[in-house]
Amino acid sequence: MAKSKNRPACLSARDRASFAFPTIKDRVPIIVCKIIDLLYRHRSVYPDTDSIKQAIELMSKLRYEIATDKPFSNIEDGREDCSVWNEYKDKMGVRTDQGELLAPSWFQTSWLYAECYAYRRLWEAMGSTTNPKYRSLDFFEIQKQESFCGSWTSIKALIQTVEGIHKSNPKDSGSMAKNFLNLLKVSLWGNKCDLSISSGVATSFQGDPTLQVGALQPNLIVDHSRAVWDHLSANQGGIVDIILDNVGFELVSDLALADYLVSTGLAKKVRIRAKNQPWFVSDAMAHDIKWTINAMETGGDIAQNEEKTTEGKVKATDSTALRWRQFLESGLWEVSEDNFWTYPHFYGEMKEKDPTLYQSLSEAQLLIFKGDLNYRKLVGDLNWDPTTSFEESLLGFHPAPLVTLRTLKADVVTSLDAGQAEELTLKDPKWMINGSWAVIKFCSRIDLI
Template identity: 30%
Template sequence: MESSSKEPSSEADQPEEEHPVKSDSSSQPIKISRLLRTEFDAKYQIVNLQTPLNAFMSGHYKQSFAFHTLRSRLPVVLTNVIDTLTRDKTELVAQFASNEFAQAAREELKIIIGLISRLKYELQTDKPFHNFTGEEPDRELWNNFISHLPDGERSFYRASSLHAECYLHRKLQSFLENSIFLKSYDFFAKVKEHALTDNMDDVLALTKYTRRSENSLEVFDELLRINMWSNCNDVASDTEIVKQTNRQVLENVAAPDEHVLVNQAAEIWRCLDNQKPKKQKQVDFILDNAGYELFSDFILAEFMIEKGLATKVRFHVKAHPWFVTDVTERDFKWTLEYLSQHADYIISLIGKKFLQFLDEGKFELAPISHFWTSPHAFYSMPHTDPELYSSLQSSKLVVFKGELNYRKLLQDVCWDTTQEMSTCLRGFLPSNICVLRRVKSEVISGLAEGVGQALSRQDPRWMVSGSYGVIQFVDGSREFGY
């Protein structure tokens, strides 16, 4: 099961620091690195397999993106947070504590850095999940969830990767919630702000491009695709690729068509294109990333309002900082204020327009719910948070943005790529559902027969490259969603 030094190594087996060797003298470090990696696999029962069909994504499977995330990506996230706190400690102490309490704030900062370092160690050594024991408002929800996990699924590499990632980010936030001085601090605030400010040329271009849009399926389809590809602006993307992708989408919207694996824009359009002028139509956006993507969400919502596809768009944000770049209430409001006060007249005008939409009730910030930052897949919402589920039932269409929302819709299960999404939702269908997602993990459903196999032959990394996307629709008007 475990890989040995005698087996041919796959790309997933290669440590990131390895390079082709040119002489015998340089091969020893590589052999040592492979040995250490093999010892890790053996110690934590990692198997050198892809995730089996219909199994939960998990770091237990070495050839999965879940393993890569746990082994490589998440430790970097925690290291970056530690580096930020260390670098900015003087600034943070001055910002959050008066002179009289400066020393106490410095000591607290050291404690938080230590807690994050311990969390990183627990991640890297597959330690079990711990209960929450502080002042977390969702403490009971989390502790109840952890207590009901099977005994063999309560540690980072043995659990579903969805549970492991959510637990890590929730623990990280709890260190601030239980602090004295840093309760209101956001580890990732500057990252999210730069995700907008560094892309203002693209914001201006998108604003100009969409000012005189016709009320047609063709334009709606364009906006859905632009919105889906705006997810290129998450922090894991290469900056130059991000900018190139934005401009390519605007210059030639048809160019990336072959990379849109499912496009059900016409069905989404028919769902919303009701010609009864007095009929109230609410659309809910379950948001993903702050920055340029959030601006793109506003542009799509603006089109829905102005073309009569919706009378109100309600935005759902995260209750606290989450998965680095996810939108919080603070990010939502900061973005609108930043746009409205921008030096460029056109950007300022669009920002003021969006603020006016808020004042008029055309845009609305939904009540904050801790369900979105829980470890629960969405099928559990009717009994875990029935009030939230009931509120979504009043919507004509619920738009789920991005990778994490997609994984929660499909429970982070390795489905057959041709499985119908309505089946994968396990009864979760509060209303009509739209999904806009760049594919960045091996969780996907609803593809046509043969598409997945053809892509695997052409590009073995197609599921994790972010080069492909889906615009999917599930009709919630039919009984039981089937």
Template identity: 30%
Template sequence: MTVKDMVGNDAPFGESTCIGAKEENSDVIKRQLSHQRPDVAGIISELQRAAPTVSADTHHMENKALIAQVAALRSEMLQDAPLTNERLSLTSLIPEDGHPNVSVYNDELRGLGSPTWLNTVWMWSECYMYRCVLFTPLRSSIHADYPPDQRRLVALFRNTRHWGDFDPFHTQKVMALRSSRMAVMEHVTHFDQLTRGVAHSDFDAQRQGFSAVCKRSLWGNATDLSLLPNISHGEIQQLQKAGGNKDRDGFILVNHLSAAFDRLALAKRLNKPHRRVVIVLDNAGFELLVDILLGAFLIECGLATTVEFHPKDCPWFVSDVIVADVHDLLEELANPDHLFSNVDPRRAQDCATSPQKMALSRLSPRLANMFNDGSLVIRTDPFWTTGGSYWTMNRVAPHLFANLAEADLVIFKGDMNYRKLTGDAMWPTATPFPEAIGPLAKHGLCALALRTCKSDVVVGLAPGQEDVLQQNVLAQGSSSGRSWAWDGKYALAQLSLGRKGGSLDVNVRWT
């Protein structure tokens, strides 16, 4: 299947192939299975854990029913079952439930032929699992009495009386944040030091500060619970330290951060009254912290007057941010005793220092003030939980596209956002990033992708760069010369200015 097949006339730049099960790449299939199976098994475990906490009979009945339905779903995935049910007409289509992206999914599903769990477009099937089968946001009180054969084909949690707002990944996200407490304190302290007098600092100092916070946001993306289900606590800590380690700069394969700064600095230099940056979020917990610190830095130094954070509107890919996660993080920062619960005070390495505690005590009210005065804003849109490429945004969600196109910069965090920006297609790695994001660049959206490489799609490399990477990983004992694209050790910071922005050769100096 080509990008054009998937997104129709929104694909003006060629016929690159969407990644799917027909790819003759066993590594792709193995990773797909390794991502989805633990996710579904984890949902069952969390439902079982939550069962003793409820008392009403209907709670228990629905809990048991949900466990059975999710287990049946997992069985179907393992058996590569069809996404359709020939015994019932149109059972693969999602019943209308009041949410605007239902019709988007149904239109896409009609165009996929006769898909099975492992024989369809990967990106779409992953999103189908989370959005269409497991979760539907909003109005948790709605209950639809669908026949048993259709139970798996509707949003399971939505169609209960008591479990519609249940986030089966909440415990994982909270524990991941608390296990990151020392990295949290290190980054909070760095932010506290970096932003002292930053509003009045010179051009070069602000450029360096912008690069520093962006790199911390970039490497914060390395710890993704959906892609690293078996990662150890020690490995997480090492990944989180990477953001402040200059030795990691050589692992950033493409670095357009200086050009992105020039874009924002130009708007400030011209005294543009409203300078807006949008950050399309990825993971909760530690990564959300460094993303919020990036937004706060932009406000503090005047590179933006407003920063919008765009989370998902329902639980998504295990660790993706939903609105509740933002509130949870701010609550943890305001009450650091939560972060350091169950810590042995005799283990100094696990305890915050006095300077770290002071930095945190200053950060929490600063962030609260920014959210209260509207400098930092949270906005959701149902488009972020659709299954297709962002190439369709101008057609499917024109209101959202118009909002993003008017922003001075839109920062897309993480692997799934990158895959959707590029149509999840197997572009040649030397394909220019603006070409790979198609109509987004064509229609003037200024996009910066911050992403550690954890899937096959990579664009924007220099000619010959892929060959060097392949030789390096093979020399290091990797079984695949392509492993550099998905092992999370490399990263990309890629900018497309769009037609409105011209080339990347922007050069701004203060007067």
């Protein structure tokens, strides 16, 4: 990929000291193995075992290609985005002195591209089976649902807080800022529950999340939450977009924030933007939102020894689920699966590659980007100096005011103070990759050159 004069290099697994190297060497292959194992163990539930066997064989081939650093091949499952991926492969190739175009390979190209390509190849494995039924199979579904169930205690605690806000009048001007900031930070720290960072092992958020926000405040190394509140409170009644990351507790925390936005009138509509295919293990798709609301309604059935009402439903969560259904039916919440979120491009390329989506985003009063992958795509996954301004690192992407809520799980970050990165390294040498540190970074609309 061409690099501008002042643009740093892409993070890449060729750098053995980076987190990209163990990700491509170990974490991604382990994730592939777990999917193969799940498909094999649950093969009895699929009527066409030959197609599942075919998918497993293609996934095993992918694992071998990663281990041996094979060059990337074209995506050939006939889906509408094939040309996008194949054109990007050619763009990322290297031209030899003899004019031959060499395809990128796992350890020699951009980390962001390689990791995204791995998930698209998994989707290709399902799309290439002889049975078209399996083209839409979410092979991460079991792991996603286990993540939700493992966080059930924390989910209930959060929903009790949400219901308490509704009972005490969510529009009370004296408490609106406090409630908003609390829910914003719960949504931020919910991002700790990421199955791709744990190589597909079910993770959960433990304890009452609303009580942990204060304790985690010292680990919030950039905190522009007050600026986000000032922006929304001064521009109430617009559209707010939430670009989702993970399912489980994090998705519930995102929906709790969306609930507060429309219930208070801070937003007239919340557009919830999900992935259109299984992605990075636990990334949310539209069907995950539906499943989550259903599970909240019958929550006692997914956890043992839960206290139920006489109607067999868990207290609080069922009424919340009903309200969320009404938000969806009325159009106060709108869910979409935009193709671009699962393209290999960083977001600075969106205006050219998907101008329709860029224009749609420009209608929003605020864009809320959740999680580490969205952050990496915002800043191009480049080896930025940590003191680089967030505005510069956005690489021209700025359709509307935006905020990123991210726990750090990749060795890229911008907008830190001079010396701050060095101080954090002394406190925690793995602060950039272990998910224990976070940023809330707000950027108002600016004119970019």
